[in-house]
Amino acid sequence: MTDIPVVRVGFADYDHTRDLWNGRVTSPDVTLRCTVPDRAGEVFRRFADGEWDAAEVSLAQVTERIGAGDDSLVLLPVFLARAFRHGAIWVGAGFPEDPAELAGKRIGITNWSQTSGIFVRGLLASRYGIRLEDIRWFQGGLNTPGATARTPQRGAFDITPVPGPTLDAMLADGRLDAVISSRPPASFKGRNSPVKRLFAKWTFEEMSYVEATGIYPIMHALAVRREFLRQRPQVADALVRVFTEAKDRAVARATQVSVSMYPLPWTTSNANRTMKFLGADVWPYGVESSRPTLEEFLDYAAQQGITPRRLGVEELFAR
Known part of the structure; x- marks a missing residue:
């Protein structure tokens, strides 16, 4: 029987990752050891210092690294932070x-x-x-x-x-x-x-x-160290599956009609209005559902000198 890989992963404290560290979302293919700092900036710093096998990363910083020829991280289409600006x-x-x-x-x-x-x-x-x-x-x-x-x-x-x-x-x-x-x-x-x-x-x-x-700006994504993934290639898809399940559970909580799951009024009605406006998948993971946003971001990154040339979307997520 193959041993189940253990992945040490760091990410900020979001509701859409909550069920990963509280154990409600699990996988037969991977075991997560989660660390949840209060701020994403701390996650970025600690991951850069060598902590964890996978972590939340700044989309700009990892794109800049890939553009410079650094392939030490593998980006996954798990978009932990999005925000209009x-x-x-x-x-x-x-x-x-x-x-x-x-x-x-x-x-x-x-x-x-x-x-x-x-x-x-x-x-x-x-x-x-x-x-x-x-x-x-x-x-x-x-x-x-x-x-x-x-x-x-x-x-x-x-x-x-x-x-x-x-x-x-x-x-x-x-x-x-x-x-x-x-x-x-x-x-x-x-x-x-x-x-x-x-x-x-x-x-x-x-x-x-x-x-x-159709652009829904992406701020942060999930990345895995390439050296770690090289020995455990099945981890990438397993991480996408469990992070997606945790996110879907969070969206379901936000649309509960009986009582709000958050200490704020009108969260359910606002969530339902948002779904009518953006569609049922209000926080999409995956490349294709976010391709317009990714294409636009890569245009901006090249135009603003973040990357020396215009990268392709597939280059960001190359395994």
């Missing part, structure tokens, strides 16, 4: 609610190769005609001064490191026209803040965007 563009309180006004302006970023930023910049370029090469980019810490991160591998982008002042302070006092960040700047405190979202009704913008394009 129209609400991640922050501007001064007096800035017009018109993305076209960002052309040629000064925009702060925390990391050029961050997945959310790649999608936002791609959105500005593809949907609103803004030339990214004409923007003056400032790279630094959002709410605390931070060291600057990597710059693009190619492309004529004007990027200035900002090791001292925070991007939040620069936006609030007018030294920046906008900041791209999935987290709000510290100066954002509501209606009378010195900063605001560019799109006041960002949720409606996101709905229009997915309806028009």
